[in-house]
Amino acid sequence: xxxxxxxxxxxxxxxxxxxxxxxxxxADVVTAITKLRTSLDRAIKDIESTxxxxxxxxxxxxxxxxxxxxxxxEFALRTKDELAKLSDALTVQxxxxxxxxxxxxxxxxxxxxxxxxxxxxxxxxxxxxxIRLELPAEEDTNQQxxxxxxxxxxxxxxxxxxGYLSDSQIHTVALALRMAAIRQFNAGAPIMVLxxxxxxxxxxxxxxxxxxxxxxxxxxxxxxxxxxxxxxxxLKDQLEAKWWxxxxxIGLDPSYGPRFSDHKxxxxxxxxxxxxxxxxxxxxxxxxxxxxxxxxxxxxxxVRIRPPEKAYxxxxxxxxxxxxxxxxxxxxxxxxxxxxxxxxxxxxxKGEIENFGSHFQDGPYGDGSVGDERTRWEEFKIFRExxxxxxxxxxxxxxxxxxxxxxxxxxxxxxxxxxxxPPRAM
Numbered sequence: 203x204x205x206x207x208x209x210x211x212x213x214x215x216x217x218x219x220x221x222x223x224x225x226x227x228x229a230d231v232v233t234a235i236t237k238l239r240t241s242l243d244r245a246i247k248d249i250e251s252t253x254x255x256x257x258x259x260x261x262x263x264x265x266x267x268x269x270x271x272x273x274x275x276e277f278a279l280r281t282k283d284e285l286a287k288l289s290d291a292l293t294v295q296x297x298x299x300x301x302x303x304x305x306x307x308x309x310x311x312x313x314x315x316x317x318x319x320x321x322x323x324x325x326x327x328x329x330x331x332x333i334r335l336e337l338p339a340e341e342d343t344n345q346q347x348x349x350x351x352x353x354x355x356x357x358x359x360x361x362x363x364x365g366y367l368s369d370s371q372i373h374t375v376a377l378a379l380r381m382a383a384i385r386q387f388n389a390g391a392p393i394m395v396l397x398x399x400x401x402x403x404x405x406x407x408x409x410x411x412x413x414x415x416x417x418x419x420x421x422x423x424x425x426x427x428x429x430x431x432x433x434x435x436x437l438k439d440q441l442e443a444k445w446w447x448x449x450x451x452i453g454l455d456p457s458y459g460p461r462f463s464d465h466k467x468x469x470x471x472x473x474x475x476x477x478x479x480x481x482x483x484x485x486x487x488x489x490x491x492x493x494x495x496x497x498x499x500x501x502x503x504x505v506r507i508r509p510p511e512k513a514y515x516x517x518x519x520x521x522x523x524x525x526x527x528x529x530x531x532x533x534x535x536x537x538x539x540x541x542x543x544x545x546x547x548x549x550x551x552k553g554e555i556e557n558f559g560s561h562f563q564d565g566p567y568g569d570g571s572v573g574d575e576r577t578r579w580e581e582f583k584i585f586r587e588x589x590x591x592x593x594x595x596x597x598x599x600x601x602x603x604x605x606x607x608x609x610x611x612x613x614x615x616x617x618x619x620x621x622x623x624p625p626r627a628m
Contacts, residue, residue, distance in 0.1 A: 304337055311335040311348070314382055321378035324414050325407060326371060333363065333375055350375060370402045377411075384422065392422040399426075400433045412436035420445075466492045472579065482575055487518065490582060494521035497589060501608045501619075502601035503528045532607050536621050539584050593617040 250257050312335075319332045334351040353359050354366045363375055377399055384394050400408045412433065415424065428434055438448055453461040467489040475482035498505060498521055505524045529536070590597050591610040598611040599619055608619045 300340075304340075308337055311337070314379075314386055317386060318378045318382035321381050321414065321418070322374055324418070325374045325378070325410050330371075334360070335379075350379075370404075370407060373399070373402050374407075381419070385419075394419070394422050394424045396424065396426045398428055398430075400428060400430050405432060408433045409436050412440050416440040469583075476572055476576065481572060482579075486575060486579055486582075491518050491521065493582075493586060494518060494525060497599075498525055498528075500599040500601070500611070501525070501528060534607065534619070534621060536585065536588050539581050588621045591615060591617055592620055 315333075315335045318335070322333060323330045331352055331354070334349075334353075336349045336351060338347060338349055350363055351360045352363045352366065354361050358366065363372060367375070377396075381394065384392060400411060403411065408430065415426075415437070426437070434448070434450070437446075449462050451460050451462055455461050467485050472482045472485045472489065475485060497503075503524050505520065589599075591599075591612070594610060594612055594615040594617070596610060596612050596615070599608040600611040601608040610617045610619070
């Protein structure tokens with residue numbers, strides 16, 4: 203401590219003498235200050251070593267930190283209070299918004315409920331019990347759903363339909379809800395896609411659904427698919443052909459994809475099979491059936507009614523037999539097709555069409571080769587080419603009642619049908 207005081211006195215003396223005399227040399231002052239700092243640092247260390255942690259500096263640092271923490275705590279408390287106020291305000295707003303949303307949604311459900319039940323009763327009958335559409339209770343954890351309720355009996359009020367209605371009734375509820383929603387909310391783009399909607403219905407309900415679509419949804423664009431032949435026929439009976447397009451898929455071909463009833467087997471498809479070294483027996487049979495069915499319809503040939511499950515399915519034998527009988531009665535005689543025993547013409551008259559490749563066919567072509575197929579195809583094409591209008595060279599005919607013979611279907615021709623000479627021979 204004596205050394206520190208002496209150094210301090212020396213610096214002070216130098217400063218005092220500076221006021222009266224010229225500036226003292228700086229080197230002496232710097233040396234004195236350096237010695238003073240060294241003495242001061244040593245003195246501080248001596249004090250700290252004696253006092254330990256209980257020094258003024260440490261105490262001041264802790265006090266400053268406590269003051270800082272107190273400020274932070276006060277800020278946190280103020281923030282907590284403001285957040286609590288904000289949370290309360292948001293809760294009130296959320297409750298208000300949720301209430302208004304529920305009112306709007308329930309209003310939409312109320313608007314949808316009557317048309318849905320109207321459609322439901324068109325299918326299930328006028329005595330069907332109404333279905334209610336309600337939102338779940340506010341306390342329900344799953345709010346993103348819709349309750350369908352029915353008053354099934356006096357002791358079964360407000361129950362879910364799934365536990366009391368049949369499968370067809372459940373399907374009707376879903377179908378009616380979808381149809382009603384499209385009519386109510388898709389007025390700008392009323393497009394409806396229905397896939398196999400009659401699988402659980404009997405014939406009467408299928409007819410009702412077909413009538414519903416025909417009478418209630420004229421303004422909608424509807425894409426409808428079904429596996430049910432009877433329902434398909436109901437639709438064709440009740441829907442106007444000028445507004446609707448009906449397409450039947452009759453098979454799947456690995457090479458050509460879906461086969462539609464109005465997509466006929468072409469000559470190119472048959473030739474392509476032979477070019478690839480494959481049999482075209484199936485294609486030949488189908489091509490003959492398609493042509494025979496078309497010419498029978500054009501000529502007004504009477505073919506027996508098919509069973510409902512095969513309303514548009516005919517065998518070549520019955521088609522050819524019916525056509526041969528019609529030609530004989532109308533005194534129309536096709537030119538004999540060159541070939542061994544006129545095979546095609548003979549089989550046509552007898553109603554016996556060879557079944558290429560079949561294990562159950564006893565005819566001469568039962569296990570035919572590609573050469574047999576080609577021969578048969580050439581005979582068929584020569585026979586087919588006789589069915590052409592001799593006046594305008596068209597191949598579309600009709601037979602208005604009470605005419606006995608068909609006429610050309612072209613409005614500018616309408617010539618009575620006569621067999622044309624085959625344009626080529628084998």
